[in-house]
Amino acid sequence: MSSEIRVDEKLVQEIASLARLDLTEDETRVFVSQFKDILDYVSILNEVDTENVSPAYLSSSSKNAPREDVIEVSVPTEEFLANAPESKDDYVLIPRVHIEQ
Amino acid sequence: MQLTYEPIIGLEVHAELLTKSKMFCGCEVVDSITAKPNRYICPVCTGQPGALPVLNQKAVELAVRVGLALECQIHVESIFARKNYFYPDLPKGYQISQYDQPLATDGKLLIETESGIKKIRIRRVHLEEDTGKLSHANAHSFIDYNRSGVPLLEIVTEPDLRAPDEAKAYAAKLHAILRYLDVNSGDMEKGVIRFEANVSVREAGTEKLNNRTEIKNLNSFRSLAQGIEYEIARQSEIYSRGGIVEQETLGFNEATGKTYSQRGKEEAHDYRYFPEPDLPPLVLDSDWIESIRMTLLELPDAKTKRFISDFNLNPSDARFLTSELSLANYFERVAAKSKSSAKIVHSWIAGEFMRYVNESGIDIADITLSPESFAQLIDMVTYKTIGGNAGKTVLVELLQNGGDPAQIVKEKGLTQVSDESFIQEAVTKVLNDNPSEVEKYLAGKETLLQWFVGQVARATKGKADPNVTRELLVKGLVERKK
Amino acid sequence: MKLHELTIRETHELLSSRKISSEELTRDYLERIQRLDPQVKSYVTVSEDVALEQAQKADECLKSGEGLTPLTGIPYSAKDSISTRGVNTTCSSKILENYKPFYDATAIKKLNSANSVLLGKNNMDEFGMGSSTENSGFFTTRNPWNFDHVPGGSSGGSAATVAAGLAPFALGEDTGGSVRMPASFCGVTGLKTTYGRVSRYGLIPLVSSFDTIGPMARSAYDVALVLEAIAGHDPKDSTSRVESVQSYSESLKKTENLRGLRIGIPKEYFVEGLDKEVEASVRTAIKQIEGLGADVVEVSLPHTQYAIPVYYLILFAEASSNLAKYDGVRFGLSERTGDLMDVYLKTREAGFGAEAKRRIMLGTFALSAGYYDAYYLKAQKVRALIRQDFQKAFETCDALITPVAPTTAFRIGEKISNPLDMYLSDVFVVAVNLAGIPALSVPCGISNGLPIGMQIIGPHLSEETLLRIGYLYQSQTDWHTKHPPCW
Incomplete structure (x- = not known):
């Protein structure tokens, strides 16, 4: 797997941006080398023939047990907002989302 | 030589489902425009750490209803997936949706175009959850999570549409069906149905696939047609100058009727979908699917056909009457009670009755005038007990204040005299x-x-x-x- | 005998005969925590007020005798990834440093209704990402047996708490050995439950498809008492098991020997790299279990060597998604300078430790377009093969016995600079999580003053069998009654 992938600072930075992580230059450098090690290590899975194997996503054999469409009591607004970094008039407040027009 | 360009259009429709509680928790679904902010919330729909989703059975039932009405293949096993992206109205950092194994696929919807009936293929119908709502003032944005987790149905067409009017016809048809099936309130102004259009153009006669743009937040039939129209013109102009259209997500400004770039909102559409580990596969019983099929109502197309043959109405009148289920039902009840012809009943309903409905903004389902009284009034005019103008006066009186038509005619001294x-x-x-x-x-x-x-x-x-x-x-x- | 030296079973007798009150017991533990925990550092939060309030309520219940359970009035602690209403729940992450949930995890709710007493929340590797608690955003917990060594992880705080007598039992959480490994390193008994046996509702996820809450205590019997209190189907957790919960402790009282039970010894777990003394202790324990009447056979789990890469790939992917909600918008740390993008970037930069960032990065990569099939999908396919290995083994065996870790507790700082080396210490524990099956970690020796643990693995919902083996083994041995010097 890892053989085809070029792990470099550009890739690490692209991933960091997708993950909303603001990496320092030092962190980026360290990640490049650790990425290589780890991807190299997991490439051992290439040895395993999985041609006719279906993936096992779940840990239990259960199937979905939906609930009835019944209204339950909601949580008081102030309990929810108690954890909010900023709130006003019962809204959660954040710096303005940038909108291009 | 002036080249002409052919548009290729696909639509994604998001419709809120009419459940009492949210998709994955028991919070009440409310009108998110009028409700006080952050009142209908819990650990699940505000994305508290450790909270888990539990699927609403009713949402599945409503989705199956739509899938069947659109003649889709309903999959007995479908899976939920996480669509990962950051946005402040999305509390978990991912939206629970369906990806490579949706609930229903391969359906169709027939629309009427200038050149006749056209089949629009439905690619997929799947379940997902709505986001919260953002509003903006000065330096801040305000988040309300009342809408977060409301069940949404996404209905995606193949790129079969070729004109803004076709897109509009498709949207209107789908809107009518969703109302018929009682899965959506149809209140477009409340944002319960939202459109996204994928638009590309190519030189007429070619089979080229050019870059397409995705226009978001089209919230009315008008915006939908306008946005597509603008985009076709914009793209055609770019190609005629020898330029290249960039593949991107666009917003639509209702005030200017123009689309605008939303660059930077999400980079590269890399949503990193993977199966939602908190929800086992949704496995449906095929008997249950059949039992829903049995409860499906007569849909607009079938009803129109029947109105034409049973009532001897012309196609456009029949289509008008079947455009809304409550209207069609009301018409049928009046027609059944009236001795006058269906054409006469139609002209009363399409005329004075609809004028009143439109002016008062009342829901047809909430009309208190009984079909019997309406029929009696129509017959009084048809058989000349009273004149046409007098009949209209009485109808308005009946619609506003109720009462017995014969009594009103007598009180007002409206009986027609042929002496x-x-x-x-x-x-x-x-x-x-x-x-x-x-x-x-x-x-x-x-x-x-x-x-x-x-x-x-x-x-x-x-x-x-x-x-x-x-x-x-x-x-x-x-x-x-x- | 001092109060903290008693098992749950013994403490319950004193409480129900009203020789002591829950408040006295609770104050005794709170005093010990105040005295000893500054050295052990097993608690992130001590919830003294809540504890005393709950103890008083428990005393009323003990007085009236109404709704009495074996856990009424018994203090406990919980890993800090388990949500406790009104009590800080941080996952040992700076990003949740002041987060107070407004709801209780189902497991906590169940203990509340049993009138147990929450002493506080235990330190862990940040969001469960680690095998030593060195990745805690706050501090490293020490191994009560030797303060220079790690307690294991990620439920290291819970294991150290129980080992040092700072709570009679703790709720741990096991994603890839996080209960068993620290239990082994600290000499306590810990159960990784069948996936879905205990509700995950309110458990802050690391890997949603691996995470399991499990009890850590001083004996298999005490583990059984806690398990029967917290297990069961939860309509709020779609992945929880619907099967009814057995009365584990009752069936332990009736068990006399292991006749008719077949124990498999997977040869892939006794290989190079396994510490000689660890191997010797586990082999001795196997002999003793054979002596209790069990048949012992060798079995093979051929895909064992792939368990770690499969485990980590799936972990990276799910963790990157599970950690996306920590964005500084609704709760937790929020760096409010600049625009919204700055809030995201600066909050996550300041709030997550190096290991969390590394795993988020690797997971984002493994799921991103173009790499999904090669990494995530491939891992899920190999996972299916690892599960098949266990299924095959359980066609002929009732349980498997292996070491928990290749060595005893390593030194603080020994592996922290090399993440891959740290990942490899999970070699014997992660396959169990891939299969979703239960496993019990039982103390079975001491080497250089540090405990050794064996792992007893069974098929889905075989907790009763595992506890029976552990219980009978502990009735013949005294490793689980040994105490660290700080005791």
Whole structure:
């Protein structure tokens, strides 16, 4: 797997941006080398023939047990907002989302 | 040479499902425009750490209903997936949706176009959850999570649409079906149905696949057609200059009717979908699917056909009546009680009745006037107990204040009179009082006859039978010529 | 005998006969925590007020005798990834440093209704990402047996708490050995439950498809008492098991021997790299279990060597998604300078430790377009093969016995600079999570003053069998009654 992938600072930075992580230059450098090690290590899975194997996503054999469409009591607004970094008039407040027009 | 460009359009429709509680928790689904912010929330729909989703059975049922109505293949096993992206109205950092194994695929919807009936293929119908709502003021954005987790149905077409009007026709048809199936309130102004259009253009006659743009936040049929129209023109202009259209996500500004770039909102659409580990696969019982099929109502197309054949209505009248289930039902009930022809009943409903409905903004389902009374009123006019204008007056009275039509006619003294001596008296008076109009009429301005009829109606407070009136007027005028 | 030296079973007798009150017991533990925990550092939060309030309520219940359970009035602690209403729940992450949930995890709710007493929340590797608690955003917990060594992880605080007598039991959480490994390193008994046996509702996820809450205590019997209190189907957790919960402790009282039970010894777990003394202790324990009447056979789990890469790939992917909600918008740390993008970037930069960032990065990569099939999908396919290995083994065996870790507790700082080396210490524990099956970690020796643990693995919902083996083994041995010097 890892053989085809070029792990470099550009890739690490692209991933960091997708993950909303603001990496320092030092962190980026360290990640490049650790990425290589780890991807190299997991490439051992290439040895395993999985041609006719279906993936096992779940840990239990259960199937979905939906609930009835019944209204339950909601949580008081102030309990929810108690954890909010900023709130006003019962809204959660954040710096303005940038909108291009 | 001026090249012409052919648009290729696909639509994604997001429709809120009419459940009592949210998709993955028991919080009540409310009108997110009028409800106080952050009242209908819990650990699940605000993305508290450790909270888990539990699927709402009713949402599945409603989705299956739509899938069946669109003649889709319903998959007995479908899976939920996480769509990962950052946005402040998305509390978990991912949206629970369906990705490579949706609930339903491969359906179709027929629309009417200028060149006839056209089949629009439905690629997929899947379940997902709505986001919270953002509003903006000055330096801040405000988040309300009441809408977060409301069940949404996403209905995606193949790129089969070729004009803004086709897109509009498809959207309107789908809107009617969703209302028919009682899965969506249809209140477009409340944002319960939202459109996204994928648009590309190519030189007419070619099979080229060019870059497409995705126009978001199209919240009315008008915006939908306008946005697509603008985008077709914009793209055509770019190609005619030799440019290349960039593949991107666009917003639509209702005020200007223009699309605008939303660059930077999400980079590269890399949503990193993977199966949602908190929800086992959704496995449906095929008997259960069949039982839902049995409860499906007659859909607009079938109803239109029946109205044409059973009521002898012309296609456009039938289509008008079947455009909304409550309207179609009301019409059928009135027609069943009335001795007049369905055409007459249609003209009453399409005319004075709809005028009242539109002006008052009332929901047809909330009309209290019984079909029996309406039918009785229509028949009084048809069989000339009262005149047409009097009938309209009575209808408005009935719609506003209720009551018995015969009683109202009697109280208001509206009974039509065809007694010649009574009408003759009025005719003579009108002709005597308006010598100059008589002169003009006799000089050849025959259109004045209708004016004289009106004058007689006024003088008799609408009681005079207009046919008798006309006869006596003509007779009187001819006599004066002599 | 001092109060903290008693097992749950013994403490319950004193409480129900009203020789002591829950408040006295609770104050005794709170005093010990105040005295000893500054050295052990097993608690992130001590919830003294809540504890005393709950103890008083428990005393009323003990007085009236109404709704009495074996856990009424018994203090406990919980890993800090388990949500406790009104009590800080941080996952040992700076990003949740002041986060107070407004709801209780189902497991906590169940203990509340049993009138147990929450002493506080235990330190862990940040969001469960680690095998030593060195990745805690706050501090490293020490191994009560030797303060220079790690307690294991990620439920290291819970294991150290129980080992040092700072709570009679703790709720741990096992994603890839996080209960068993620290239990082994600290010499306590810990159960990784069948996936779905205990509700995950309110458990802050690391890997949603691996995470399991499990009890850590001083004996298999005490573990059984806690398990029967917290297990069961939860309509709020779609992945929870619907099967009814057995009365584990009752069936332990009736068990006399292991006749008719077949124990498999997977040869892939006794290989190079396994510490000689660890191997010797586990082999001795196997002999003793054979002596209790069990048949012992060798079995093979051929895909064992792939368990770690499969485990980590799936972990990276799910963790990157599970950690996306920590964005500084609704709760937790929020760096409010600049625009919204700055809030995201600066909050996550300041709030997450190096290991969390590394795993978020690797997971984002493994799921991103173009790499999904090669990494995530491939891992899920190999996972299916690892599960098949266990299924095959359980066609002939009732349980498997292996070491928990290749060595005893390593030194603080020994592996922290090399993440891959740290990942490899999970070699014997992660396959169990891939299969979703239960496993019990039982103390079975001491080497150089540090405990050794064996792992007893069974098929889905075989908790009763595992506890029976552990219980009978502990009735013949005294490793689980040994105490660290700080005791």
